[in-house]
């Protein structure tokens with residue numbers, strides 16, 4: 224029996240797929256490789272309309288396989304929202320599981336094999352009980368610390384797909400990190416929709432970082448995603464103390480206009496955002512800041528947009544994920560705020576934003592030429608199949624050639640060339 228999992232979306236989804244793969248392998252399933260799988264699971268993402276359209280296309284294509292006997296299951300955020308509707312629209316789907324129901328995979332697959340349709344979207348009380356993971360990335364271990372979100376930003380579907388915030392107990396997080404380090408993983412990525420709101424008994428997120436960094440053998444500890452409203456002074460203090468806490472932070476801005484931030488219900492102002500990022504720049508050595516921006520949200524004028532441009536210039540982000548606004552089901556914005564910026568205008572603003580960011584990134588990356596950086600090699604280069612890639616402390620992608628297999632090693636790389644999105648270097652020594 225063979226399986227294949229296709230994953231859309233964020234690291235949370237990737238990690239859910241890793242956990243699911245572990246359970247499937249315990250059930251006797253093996254990876255299908257290039258063959259048509261006996262079980263095909265698509266882990267869906269509902270955050271943007273584009274990903275949902277791609278999901279529908281993939282479900283449509285999978286029909287050919289189901290005719291040959293493949294069982295098709297849809298999991299992830301779209302499952303939680305669409306539930307039975309998915310099976311009504313695509314009757315060749317055998318089961319739909321929401322993010323809180325993955326522990327029922329065994330019973331679900333057995334029922335599907337008997338020809339029953341299954342739709343399950345309730346939250347299992349022991350959602351945090353990760354039995355194990357088939358890690359997708361060599362050397363990088365994802366460790367979930369929380370799930371869900373209480374913020375209810377007006378544009379965001381996550382509180383409806385992942386539910387309210389739930390925190391994973393400290394001891395379980397530490398145990399999983401220790402197991403990963405014992406297996407040789409050098410980078411730990413602590414995951415959650417709002418990692419900095421994690422708490423357990425008297426512990427806060429910075430205490431968790433402090434406990435994790437005491438585990439010997441970790442090169443970098445990263446955490447994704449942070450919310451500016453919860454990003455405390457204590458977190459900056461601990462980042463300022465350096466490795467193994469990575470100097471990289473992903474801190475979504477979404478908009479640089481106070482009016483838009485208010486309509487988004489983000490809970491901070493541009494001034495507060497600028498204050499936090501200035502402090503990170505000042506206190507954390509080699510700090511690196513990534514962000515997300517939504518362009519063309521309800522009521523965004525060109526003047527508002529220029530406020531976002533202004534924040535980009537001031538902070539000089541090290542990376543940026545930017546998107547046109549698209550209303551999502553169930554959200555406040557869909558019901559009460561007009562989607563009143565035209566598609567053409569959104570695209571024009573997005574292009575302007577990305578062109579500026581590209582210049583900023585190129586300028587910053589060029590400053591690395593001639594420097595030697597430590598890189599954790601994680602795979603083949605996406606640019607050159609004869610080369611490998613990895614990331615440095617600042618989360619930059621570095622491509623390099625290597626005789627043999629460097630994956631999982633930490634290498635010193637001399638940086639020779641820089642583009643806006645990645646660097647090219649040569650191994651300095653071993």
Ligand code: SF4
Pocket residue numbers: 372373374375376379380381382416417450
């Ligand atoms: S903080 Fe806002 S954008 Fe982030 S997951 Fe929660 S509701 Fe969505």
